[in-house]
Amino acid sequence: MTGVGGNDRGxxxxxxxxxxxxxxxxxxxxxxxxxxxxxxxxxxxxxxxxGDFTGTPELTYAPNPDGQPDPGExxxxxxxxxxxxxxxxxxPVLVVGHxxxxxxxxxxxxxxxxxDKEDEAxxxxxxxxxxxxxxxxRGRPSEVRVDRxxxxxxVAVRREGAVLDQKTFELVAEAVxxxx
Numbered sequence: 001m002t003g004v005g006g007n008d009r010g011x012x013x014x015x016x017x018x019x020x021x022x023x024x025x026x027x028x029x030x031x032x033x034x035x036x037x038x039x040x041x042x043x044x045x046x047x048x049x050x051g052d053f054t055g056t057p058e059l060t061y062a063p064n065p066d067g068q069p070d071p072g073e074x075x076x077x078x079x080x081x082x083x084x085x086x087x088x089x090x091x092p093v094l095v096v097g098h099x100x101x102x103x104x105x106x107x108x109x110x111x112x113x114x115x116d117k118e119d120e121a122x123x124x125x126x127x128x129x130x131x132x133x134x135x136x137x138r139g140r141p142s143e144v145r146v147d148r149x150x151x152x153x154x155v156a157v158r159r160e161g162a163v164l165d166q167k168t169f170e171l172v173a174e175a176v177x178x179x180x
Contacts, residue, residue, distance in 0.1 A: 021085075027106040047086040049151070052148055057104050057176075058097055059071070059177075068154065070095060071097055072164055072169050074135040075161055076090055076092055079091050079150060091107055092110060092135040092136070092161050094108060096149070103157075104150070108146070109142065110136060113127040125145060126141040126149055126179045127144065136161075
């Protein structure tokens with residue numbers, strides 16, 4: 001399916017991506033907020049966070065080794081806290097789609113939520129195990145949260161971590177559809 005400014009892989013065309021990147025740099029003067037990575041809160045990027053994505057996105061597996069974040073790739077970026085979008089921290093996220101001009105992503109954690117699964121579900125939080133990969137320098141197994149879909153500014157992505165295999169991506173996508 002090809003959309004306005006897109007291609008048949010469900011992602012924005014290269015010219016659209018380049019224009020979005022130029023526009024974002026102009027809005028933010030080329031600066032990036034929250035350059036630190038880790039558990040300490042960081043400040044929000046200069047562009048205001050519009051809030052989490054609330055619809056059911058078209059989930060697309062389309063990794064591409066082009067240096068740009070694509071669906072199916074795990075990248076590092078600033079993630080706002082749910083209770084206060086002006087605060088957050090750097091963490092890995094799985095890119096799952098687009099809501100132009102934003103990427104759509106799911107946050108990862110190395111914390112095991114299997115032990116508190118019922119409590120998490122009561123709070124409306126659902127997690128899927130995805131194993132370990134190059135996104136975690138210590139090789140710890142990770143989980144991805146499937147009920148909260150983040151909007152991510154592609155310019156704010158700091159580095160690519162890895163490509164998730166398609167089978168695991170499809171399991172995550174099914175869980176997202178289940179919990180929307």
